[in-house]
Amino acid sequence: MTTPQPLTPETVSAILRDPDSPLYPSQITVFCDHCGTTATGDYMVSADMTSAERLAVARKHLVDNEGWQHDGIGDDFCPEHAAPAA
Template identity: 90%
Template sequence: MTTHTQPLPPETVSAILRDPDSPLYPSQITVFCDHCGHEATRDYMVSTDMTSAERLAVARKHLVDNEGWGHDEEFGDDFCPEHA
């Protein structure tokens, strides 16, 4: 499975949504900082065959790669940029 960490251009999202055979759809996912409770809510393109954990992983990857968030693999904790 390919995950994109950069935002998709609006024309790409529009094309995906118009394609009746596309398994992708937008989903709003919130990640919470386990230290202070700060929330990061964004829209992500996910697919119908992804589990909840895989969808959360898409959000985490984007936040870690692009917005300075931290993630502790061992304990599963997420940290906002202030606490990363």
Template identity: 90%
Template sequence: MKQQLTPETVSAILRDPDSPLYPSQITVFCDHCGVEATGDYMVSEDMTSAQRLGVARKHLVDNEGWEHDEEIGDDFCPEHAAPAPA
């Protein structure tokens, strides 16, 4: 599991004038029920909006039980994600 950034690490990034990273609040919606997952993520200004959304999706898939269907582009909350293979 990927480690979340600690408040101290985020503070150090924000104080570093050469860091390209900054916090951005991103919301992902479940395409089945509409539930929202909103979080603050560290992104950079050279990232596209799709890449920034990818940061949030990766976190939700890796840590929160969400599922992203690459083929159709939909996101599913843990309640509506497909069961994990046995």
């Protein structure tokens, strides 16, 4: 299974111009539960996704690309407070 790549500006533009596309950009903020640092980004989500599913999109991006950590029980940690890799 391959990791999804960030959407190019051209792809986002095409999605936004397509009236039948279920995707739309949504600004999502994740907070570090240790220090309160925030990471805000625009993510492509769909109307049928729950709030938890939309948050999971942001968390996945931050964990895979920005050094954040999610503990699986609801806490998020910025790169400064993420546990060192084993």
